[in-house]
Amino acid sequence: MDDKHCGNILSWLGFQTREEQQDVLVLNVLLLGERQSGRSSVGNAIIGGHEFQTGTCVSGVPVTAELGVRSRKFSAFFRRQGAESDLMLRVMDTPPTKLHPQSLQELCTDGVHVVVVVVRVDQLNENSRLLHQAESLFGPEWRDHAMLVFTHADHLGEAGLQPSLYLSQTSDWLRSLAKEAGGGAFFLDNNSDWPSVRGRPLRDKLLQLSAKNHHKALRFRPD
Numbered sequence: 001m002d003d004k005h006c007g008n009i010l011s012w013l014g015f016q017t018r019e020e021q022q023d024v025l026v027l028n029v030l031l032l033g034e035r036q037s038g039r040s041s042v043g044n045a046i047i048g049g050h051e052f053q054t055g056t057c058v059s060g061v062p063v064t065a066e067l068g069v070r071s072r073k074f075s076a077f078f079r080r081q082g083a084e085s086d087l088m089l090r091v092m093d094t095p096p097t098k099l100h101p102q103s104l105q106e107l108c109t110d111g112v113h114v115v116v117v118v119v120r121v122d123q124l125n126e127n128s129r130l131l132h133q134a135e136s137l138f139g140p141e142w143r144d145h146a147m148l149v150f151t152h153a154d155h156l157g158e159a160g161l162q163p164s165l166y167l168s169q170t171s172d173w174l175r176s177l178a179k180e181a182g183g184g185a186f187f188l189d190n191n192s193d194w195p196s197v198r199g200r201p202l203r204d205k206l207l208q209l210s211a212k213n214h215h216k217a218l219r220f221r222p223d
């Protein structure tokens, strides 16, 4: 008898398979960032695969301008109330021009648990419009659900610059956000390791941050 039939008979007899017993926590993660900031690469690290297309612009047109959601379930990722629990991450990649609350709401009807603001360390980041976008999508409480991810951290390493020194010299809005964001700041080198490996600390942070907010989701404000 194969496992499938075995499972059916067990559930017919009233037993639950391991899969059915397992608790699942679903977290919705929204990525915000300018074009070429490394947003899709961060999405891949979080998901632990190559789900989002990444790359450079061709004649100023990005390789993908779609609003995309990718999900992945991480089995037995953590324990709660003494039992193993799965973590299901639903990651939304949002090209900056497609940030309409209505379409985001349709993709994510349960709201957003964590907002990941993606910024490159090797560019001047004077413009703080991401802050205004996030604020108009969710209101001021979004900062409790925010995490700042600096990509291209390999360039800091090459320049011999410590993340703390970089933070002390970066734009005011980034320095304040790094302090105020519930999940703080995280430096990511998307060139190192496999997405599944380099994403692990990010997934841990996302889970910690959401737990700090009692897994409450932010709701989109109407237009």
Ligand SMILES: Nc1nc2c(ncn2[C@@H]2O[C@H](COP(=O)(O)OP(=O)(O)O)[C@@H](O)[C@H]2O)c(=O)[nH]1
Pocket (backbone or CB within 6 Å): 033, 034, 035, 036, 037, 038, 039, 040, 041, 042, 053, 054, 055, 056, 062, 151, 152, 153, 154, 188, 189, 190, 191
């Ligand atoms: N050196 C380096 N390149 C990166 C890093 N993150 C992303 N990239 C590259 O930057 C380009 C744009 O990344 P992508 O994730 O597509 O950016 P998006 O337009 O914001 O979605 C791609 O060629 C990536 O491979 C990083 O941490 N270091």
Ligand SMILES: [Mg+2]
Pocket (backbone or CB within 6 Å): 039, 040, 041, 053, 054, 064, 093
């Ligand atoms: Mg992209």
